[in-house]
Each structure stands twice: as C-alpha cells, then as structure tokens.
Amino acid sequence: MRVLIGSSPEEVARIAADNVLAGLAEHGNGAQQVLGLATGSSPLGLYRELAVAAAQGRADFSSTLGFALDEYIGIPDTHEQSYRQTLVNEVCNVIGLPVSGLNVPKGTGSTVAEVQASADAYDAAIKAAGGIQVQILGIGANGHLGFNEPGSALTSRTRIKRLASKTRQDNARFFDGIEHVPTHCVTQGLGTILEAGRLVLVATGAGKADAIAAAVEGALSASCPGSVLQLHRDAVVVLDEAAASKLA
C-alpha cells in the first residue's frame, strides 16, 4: 500500500487524480477504460482534477465505463439523493463520462430476491467489462468501504446491506431529517472491490483519522472493512495531514 499525504485540499485532489490516470494507463487494456466511482464528499476534488485533465487533453472519458460502488434501496433512482443521480451530477456532467456508460447497482425491485438478482448481475457486468481498472474510494468514519459496514465479510460480493446508524446520521445532511435516510443499500462487496486493478482511496479531515489508522496500520479485520486495503497489491491512499494524524 502507498500512503501519500497532500498539504492542501488541492494537492490531495491532484495527487489522487494523477494516481487514477496512471492506474488507468497501467491496468487498462488500451481500448476500454473501466473506472469505479464513489459518491460522497471525499472524491469531489479528484473529479474536478479529472475534468481539468480532460479539458487539457491529458484524459478522455468520453467512452469510459463507470461502475458505482453502491446505491440506496427505498428511493427511486431518479430521486435527487440517489447515487445514480448524484453520479450523473457530480461525475458524468463534470468529467464527461457518458450517462449511457454509467452503471449503478439497482436498489429498486419488488422483492429482496429481485434486488439480489440485480446485484448478482452487477458483479457479472463488471466481469464482462473486463474488470474495474481503477476503483475510487472514500472511507466512512466507522471504517466502511462502499457500504460494507463493520462486520462485513472480507470476501463479500455485491449484495443488500443494512446501513449502520452512524452512516445514516452522517448522511442525514443530504436528506430532510434522518427518518428520510434509507435503511438499506446495495453495495459492491469487499471481495468485489479487491478485484479492481488499482484502488485509490481519498480521505480528508480529522474525523477520518481513526478509520485511516485502523485501515492502514490496524489488524486485518471485518470490524474495520477498510483494512482490506492491506490485501491489495496496488492500493493508493491519499490523505491530508488531519486524516493522516493518527498514523504511527
């Protein structure tokens, strides 16, 4: 694992974007770029830097396939807080990745079996695309990766999960009160995430310092899902000084 520390939000974003582009070059197959996308605040600067790279001709996402990490269950995918909608606004419209190339796990279905069948199909679609070349990640204050909350199996595949109450509280800022935050989601599993060619995780702020220390230097454990980064041969962790402050 490589841990890189930027001294400003701009530098964190630049380092992360450089590592995404280098990862696409290294793990790509020359024809089709396949990029794993995270929602949340952490990668927003990185997406802006990818947009700059595209504008300068250093990157081109016009035929890239995107695969989201996760989606809420219980709100339509047209809801403004659905992760599909968020990724259209914050990624597709920013870096020029076509909406037709955006894949998001399906959180809608009339039965649990139907949602799980879509989750299985999602893993199959990743495989059919040749695998995710670079997966962008954030980390929860409780160490979650995607929506793999503490206690998630290290080899898990895309599936339905219950959101931890800490995660619902953290995400209540996007909804009109915590009672409107969905209770369940569909998320890429930890095993799915580990199959990407490169992982680029971005974390900033003191609120992430404990999770980063546990993920990077703690024991490999389901109680800190982020610790699976230690199993990956090409994981890059990009931090600001506050998020790095509890590293030895």
Ligand code: F6R
């Ligand atoms: C997002 C995701 C989550 C976030 C994490 C950090 O698709 O799966 O794991 O990356 O909750 O969120 P922010 O970046 O908002 O602190």
